Amino acid sequence: MTRTLRGFSAPQQPEPLTRTHLVQFSEDEASLIDAVSTFIGAGLAAEEVCILITTPSHLQSLEQRLQAEGFDLALARDSGIFISRDAAMTLECFLIDGEPDPIRFAEVIKPLIEEAGQRNCRVRIFGEMVALLWAQGKRTAAVRLEAVWNEFLTRSSFLLFCAYPIQAMSGSRHEAQFTQICRQHSHIVLPESYTRLSERERGQAFALLQQKAHSLEAEIAERKAAEQHLRVLASIVESSDDAILSKDLDGFITSWNNAAERIYGYSEQEMIGQHVTILFPHDRHKEYEQIMECIRRDERIEHYETRRRRKDGTELLVSITISPVKDEAGVICGVSSIARDITKQRLLADQSQQLFASNLIGIFLADRAGTLQEVNQAFLDLVGYTRAEWQAEMERASFAASHLRPLVLQTSQEHSSNAPQETVIPHKSGRAIPVLVAVTCISHGGTYIGFVLDISERKELEQRKDTFIGMASHELKTPVTCLKGCLTLLQRLLANQDNEKVLRNLTRMDAQIEKLTKLINDLLDISRMQTGKLIYREEEIEVDALVQDVVESVQETTMTHQLQIRGASRAFVLGDRDRLGQVLINLLTNAMKYSPDAHLVIVHPSTEGRQVLISVQDFGLGIAKEHHHKIFERFYQVTDQAEKTYPGLGIGLTISSEIVKRHQGRLWVESERGQGAIFYLSLPLLQRADHPTEPTETASEKG
Numbered sequence: 001m002t003r004t005l006r007g008f009s010a011p012q013q014p015e016p017l018t019r020t021h022l023v024q025f026s027e028d029e030a031s032l033i034d035a036v037s038t039f040i041g042a043g044l045a046a047e048e049v050c051i052l053i054t055t056p057s058h059l060q061s062l063e064q065r066l067q068a069e070g071f072d073l074a075l076a077r078d079s080g081i082f083i084s085r086d087a088a089m090t091l092e093c094f095l096i097d098g099e100p101d102p103i104r105f106a107e108v109i110k111p112l113i114e115e116a117g118q119r120n121c122r123v124r125i126f127g128e129m130v131a132l133l134w135a136q137g138k139r140t141a142a143v144r145l146e147a148v149w150n151e152f153l154t155r156s157s158f159l160l161f162c163a164y165p166i167q168a169m170s171g172s173r174h175e176a177q178f179t180q181i182c183r184q185h186s187h188i189v190l191p192e193s194y195t196r197l198s199e200r201e202r203g204q205a206f207a208l209l210q211q212k213a214h215s216l217e218a219e220i221a222e223r224k225a226a227e228q229h230l231r232v233l234a235s236i237v238e239s240s241d242d243a244i245l246s247k248d249l250d251g252f253i254t255s256w257n258n259a260a261e262r263i264y265g266y267s268e269q270e271m272i273g274q275h276v277t278i279l280f281p282h283d284r285h286k287e288y289e290q291i292m293e294c295i296r297r298d299e300r301i302e303h304y305e306t307r308r309r310r311k312d313g314t315e316l317l318v319s320i321t322i323s324p325v326k327d328e329a330g331v332i333c334g335v336s337s338i339a340r341d342i343t344k345q346r347l348l349a350d351q352s353q354q355l356f357a358s359n360l361i362g363i364f365l366a367d368r369a370g371t372l373q374e375v376n377q378a379f380l381d382l383v384g385y386t387r388a389e390w391q392a393e394m395e396r397a398s399f400a401a402s403h404l405r406p407l408v409l410q411t412s413q414e415h416s417s418n419a420p421q422e423t424v425i426p427h428k429s430g431r432a433i434p435v436l437v438a439v440t441c442i443s444h445g446g447t448y449i450g451f452v453l454d455i456s457e458r459k460e461l462e463q464r465k466d467t468f469i470g471m472a473s474h475e476l477k478t479p480v481t482c483l484k485g486c487l488t489l490l491q492r493l494l495a496n497q498d499n500e501k502v503l504r505n506l507t508r509m510d511a512q513i514e515k516l517t518k519l520i521n522d523l524l525d526i527s528r529m530q531t532g533k534l535i536y537r538e539e540e541i542e543v544d545a546l547v548q549d550v551v552e553s554v555q556e557t558t559m560t561h562q563l564q565i566r567g568a569s570r571a572f573v574l575g576d577r578d579r580l581g582q583v584l585i586n587l588l589t590n591a592m593k594y595s596p597d598a599h600l601v602i603v604h605p606s607t608e609g610r611q612v613l614i615s616v617q618d619f620g621l622g623i624a625k626e627h628h629h630k631i632f633e634r635f636y637q638v639t640d641q642a643e644k645t646y647p648g649l650g651i652g653l654t655i656s657s658e659i660v661k662r663h664q665g666r667l668w669v670e671s672e673r674g675q676g677a678i679f680y681l682s683l684p685l686l687q688r689a690d691h692p693t694e695p696t697e698t699a700s701e702k703g
């Protein structure tokens with residue numbers, strides 16, 4: 001090459017390094033053209049082979065620029081040192097499934113470089129294919145292509161220059177790939193605006209950039225936090241049960257949440273831009289002006305109760321809080337309104353008020369500490385106070401403290417309603433009134449409502465009934481005892497006479513008199529229990545011997561069931577042998593009575609800790625859970641279809657339970673309907689020096 005390609009001498013550029021991969025992140029088109037034309041211009045001036053793989057528009061701009069700088073590009077092309085290729089078309093030649101294929105790449109690029117190699121001069125390439133891929137969003141492919149170039153550079157020697165518009169790289173989501181791109185290059189070329197600066201100025205520019213980057217990072221973090229905060233607020237607004245809306249100062253709606261749609265029936269679409277008075281009933285229109293006046297005075301309206309109209313024309317009661325909305329400068333620019341639908345609440349309050357005033361039953365309201373807040377007239381009538389007297393009584397806090405407070409406290413501790421309980425409350429006169437009280441919580445704020453029913457009459461009736469039972473059983477006992485005596489005498493007198501029919505009938509009479517005697521004894525026990533006159537003896541009892549005796553005597557009365565004792569307690573208890581025997585007899589006869597289709601009853605004496613435990617297990621009808629406690633109450637019998645056919649008074653377990661309680665023991669049942677039942681009797685163990693008790697098995701070891 002003899003002619004220079006440029007009308008003036010080549011600028012003093014540092015000797016370009018071969019196998020160098022340069023990159024520039026240009027801020028705009030002009031700086032890109034500047035950088036590339038400088039890069040190519042230096043190559044042309046040094047008569048190196050310059051290859052441009054660019055977009056048509058960049059090629060045009062570059063050609064114009066180079067020509068303007070005096071390069072004779074036609075001559076350069078003819079001489080084979082200025083070669084250009086279309087970036088998109090070249091890319092197409094080696095992409096497979098959008099990814100650069102190294103083999104095809106080599107097939108396309110290698111000939112270009114080899115041709116230059118034959119000329120024995122250096123080669124510099126400006127390539128825009130990576131930037132093209134990046135711009136198309138194929139960023140992974142761009143990074144990959146950079147790697148393919150690098151790989152190629154290890155085998156050929158040339159100077160490669162890439163340029164990306166910096167705008168396309170901005171954003172934290174590109175950070176990782178941007179870093180990869182930087183790492184793929186041996187040099188990063190600064191834009192000319194930086195290269196022109198002195199070292200000191202460059203340092204300052206760098207510091208400024210650092211400062212900007214930090215400020216941006218801080219601002220982004222702040223913005224993210226603010227956005228997150230806004231998102232939280234938005235989701236609160238959207239998930240709120242209250243209608244939340246905003247309007248401008250002319251009353252036109254600017255936002256409308258889900259609850260507003262639910263409460264008023266209008267969708268967000270229907271309401272944005274509508275005037276808020278669409279929600280006002282006709283007779284409430286003047287409210288609008290009053291509200292806006294308050295807002296203009298920068299006043300907030302809180303819990304204002306009014307009526308509003310739904311889309312379907314029906315009205316609702318709302319409690320509204322309205323506040324001015326201000327802009328950054330603190331100037332009122334809108335109005336926010338939060339409305340709660342209180343229609344049901346109000347209705348409920350009215351109904352409660354009516355119930356309270358109905359005076360059908362005594363009602364009190366109390367706080368969670370059990371202090372009475374309010375009582376109705378029926379309550380006052382019950383306790384015999386006038387309202388004024390009651391107020392005075394309340395100030396002394398004497399009544400509630402002693403009588404109803406425990407029930408309220410129990411309800412509040414158990415977080416539930418409590419089952420009606422019998423108690424007594426004092427009448428003004430000092431008389432005790434038996435009442436049935438049920439308490440329940442009616443608000444989360446801790447208001448409790450109690451219903452108080454006077455059960456004096458029922459109690460009196462019960463009392464009369466008890467007296468009658470006591471009297472009747474007492475009166476019956478004498479003739480029955482007399483009958484029994486006569487019968488025994490008759491049996492003895494007729495024993496030697498050979499009249500089998502008479503003797504059989506006497507035996508049947510005896511059995512019936514036995515039953516009658518048991519019935520009368522049970523009724524007498526119940527009656528004595530009521531009056532606290534059930535007498536107990538106290539003696540040391542060998543549990544296993546007692547169990548053995550009772551089981552043997554009950555076994556004699558039955559042909560249908562086999563009573564089996566499993567295990568032994570080897571324990572002693574202190575108590576009344578006959579009474580405890582009575583409990584066991586009752587459990588065994590029940591076990592047989594309520595297991596007509598089974599044949600086995602298992603009695604299992606054992607010890608557990610400091611208790612003696614005797615269980616009686618049958619395989620009969622079983623008892624549903626809901627009856628477990630009630631069967632120990634007086635006269636309670638399970639009245640399911642299957643039980644109806646069994647005779648009884650429902651007092652056996654009541655007496656048993658009372659006897660066990662008097663022995664400081666416990667009687668309970670474990671059972672399910674249809675699965676048989678296990679009754680447990682536990683009594684305190686007697687520790688005797690001469691009979692050290694060794695626990696045998698525990699209840700849990702039982703089968």
Ligand code: ADP
Nearest residue numbers: 590591594631637638648649650651652653677
């Ligand atoms: P009753 O004289 O009616 O048997 P109890 O007080 O002894 O009176 O028992 C009360 C009720 O408990 C019975 O009516 C019966 O419904 C139920 N019950 C008692 N023991 C058993 C049992 N082993 N299996 C099923 N139900 C039983």
